[in-house]
Amino acid sequence: MHITFYSKNNCSLCEKGLHVIEKLKEEYFLTVNVVDIYEDDELLEKYMLRIPVVLVEGIEADEGILSYDKISQIIKNTN
Template sequence: MGIKNLIFYTKIHCPLCDKAHKLLQELQKEIPFTIESVDIYKDDVLLEKYGLMIPVIEVDGVEIDYGIISIDKVKKALTNF
């Protein structure tokens, strides 16, 4: 199985997003995965869908967590084969 890609829905000036991104970078030290950051303000559909939820973490097309991110939920999604 290849390296999983995690989609990180975010926006600028978002302290929760900054904190979540740091957690994800720390997690990358123990589990190999890629992070694709998507600025919701560059897509009206995403802005409407995630405006009050960000940050949102998606793995394999499934929303794993949002808001205050649980590293355990993300880790489980990345290691669940």
Template sequence: MYIQFYIGSNCSLCEDAKLQLSFFKEEHDEICIDTINIEEDDNLMEKYMMRVPVVMYKGVVLQEGNIDFVTLSESYEKMK
């Protein structure tokens, strides 16, 4: 199962989100995290520039902006 993790460069919220995702990954071994820098794709930049970090699963946003382990886990469990 893949989680898409959209980030930007020099993004302090993205750095915080990476830590929360590492906790999340420890609880969910089946998850692979695909980190995507939006600045490498103009379409992604346009879509997510004001929203990063964004965590998506199966095309649905689990959480964006301030990412926290509890909310992320709850959103993921609802999607399973």
């Protein structure tokens, strides 16, 4: 299962969100692609005020203060 994690440098909320993703990796077989939104103008415009944003298989799963339970449920539903 593929997870895309949109974030930026020096973002404490992103760091906390990455811990949630690491916990999910312990339970599920996940590949995680961390993307810095400042490397792409379109991503910056789209996610600037929403990061971190998590996509599960291309589906927006959660944003901001990430919920382990919410993302886990989406992972289960996409299997």
